Amino acid sequence: MNVNVAIIGGSFAGLSAAMQLVRAQRSVVVIDANTPRNRFAGTSHGIFCLDGKKPSEIRATALSQLHSYPTFKLVEDSAIDVSPTQDAFTVVTEKSDQFIARKVILATGITDKLPDIPGLKEHWGKSVVHCPYCHGYELKDRALGVLATSELSFHQAALVPDWGVTTLFTQGRFKPDREVLQHLQSRGVTIEDTAVIRVFGDGVNLEYVELADKRRLAIEGLYIGPEVISTAPFISKLNLETLETPIGKIAKVDEFKESSLKGVFVAGDLSNPMQSGTFAIASGTMAGIAAHRSLVFSE
Numbered sequence: 001m002n003v004n005v006a007i008i009g010g011s012f013a014g015l016s017a018a019m020q021l022v023r024a025q026r027s028v029v030v031i032d033a034n035t036p037r038n039r040f041a042g043t044s045h046g047i048f049c050l051d052g053k054k055p056s057e058i059r060a061t062a063l064s065q066l067h068s069y070p071t072f073k074l075v076e077d078s079a080i081d082v083s084p085t086q087d088a089f090t091v092v093t094e095k096s097d098q099f100i101a102r103k104v105i106l107a108t109g110i111t112d113k114l115p116d117i118p119g120l121k122e123h124w125g126k127s128v129v130h131c132p133y134c135h136g137y138e139l140k141d142r143a144l145g146v147l148a149t150s151e152l153s154f155h156q157a158a159l160v161p162d163w164g165v166t167t168l169f170t171q172g173r174f175k176p177d178r179e180v181l182q183h184l185q186s187r188g189v190t191i192e193d194t195a196v197i198r199v200f201g202d203g204v205n206l207e208y209v210e211l212a213d214k215r216r217l218a219i220e221g222l223y224i225g226p227e228v229i230s231t232a233p234f235i236s237k238l239n240l241e242t243l244e245t246p247i248g249k250i251a252k253v254d255e256f257k258e259s260s261l262k263g264v265f266v267a268g269d270l271s272n273p274m275q276s277g278t279f280a281i282a283s284g285t286m287a288g289i290a291a292h293r294s295l296v297f298s299e
């Protein structure tokens with residue numbers, strides 16, 4: 001099937017890009033495996049007009065609006081290959097569908113790699129979270145912790161006291177320098193160097209963390225900035241330039257979200273150093289508009 005634009009990933013970024021393109025009456029296929037990054041959370045927060053909505057509800061609303069445009073097509077599948085041809089791209093899916101697209105938007109998101117500490121995974125998105133702006137309000141006034149995964153965690157630990165009494169767990173690996181330490185202390189942050197080795201709770205609410213010296217500390221909300229990895233093989237397959245950030249590698253794009261390979265745009269967490277639903281929507285919108293302009297000016 002020939003389309004103007006193939007969008008890989010159908011969540012905040014991919015569906016926002018699609019909206020711009022179908023409203024310009026361009027044919028769009030969105031290929032989506034439906035595993036958005038926030039699927040572990042019961043509700044989404046801090047997004048204009050969507051505060052408190054379930055991630056699945058947001059996707060369903062976006063899709064029902066897109067399906068009212070005749071040039072929109074959703075394929076619930078995984079894209080397994082994208083290859084450039086002379087003036088287009090061939091996209092192949094796991095179920096062997098093939099699309100020839102003049103432009104491609106990659107909006108496949110990233111995957112969070114949680115530290116290997118028993119109990120973290122079960123509470124991820126509920127009381128073990130990465131973003132105070134997304135979940136801080138729901139966890140407010142509890143005993144809070146920040147589990148250091150990089151030096152960025154110091155920044156997070158300085159923010160979190162606005163939501164509750166905070167302990168920074170350095171894991172004995174990430175030591176703030178004197179100036180940072182003074183700032184954290186002025187924010188009332190307690191520093192704990194003994195490593196957290198396990199977290200306990202009922203699968204939703206965290207109750208306490210256990211340290212390597214067997215102490216147990218009451219912690220009811222734990223922040224982590226996990227390392228992020230791109231699960232989509234396309235960045236390396238297409239040899240796209242990347243950008244190293246403190247949390248991991250993302251695709252390098254210009255201000256219009258075009259990657260180092262002309263005709264391939266990258267939107268959402270896969271190219272955003274600041275990552276949230278709102279930023280993904282904004283960058284998807286930009287990628288959709290830029291892909292449309294690129295179609296117009298290459299015709």
Ligand SMILES: Cc1cc2nc3c(=O)[nH]c(=O)nc-3n(C[C@H](O)[C@H](O)[C@H](O)COP(=O)(O)OP(=O)(O)OC[C@H]3O[C@@H](n4cnc5c(N)ncnc54)[C@H](O)[C@@H]3O)c2cc1C
Pocket residue numbers: 008009010011012013014031032033034035036037038039040041043044045046047077078079080107108109110112124125126130131134135231232267268269270275276277278280
């Ligand atoms: C637990 C948690 C809770 C969060 N809560 C909030 C919140 O409350 N508010 C907020 O603003 N932000 C929140 N975020 C951040 C937010 O989820 C992300 O910034 C946002 O989802 C990024 O959107 P995206 O479209 O770039 O990628 P994603 O939403 O991750 O979507 C990527 C899509 O691409 C698909 N995909 C991947 N590879 C392929 C492939 N090869 N073929 C086809 N499809 C593919 C995936 O299946 C997925 O559907 C949260 C993050 C986490 C981890």
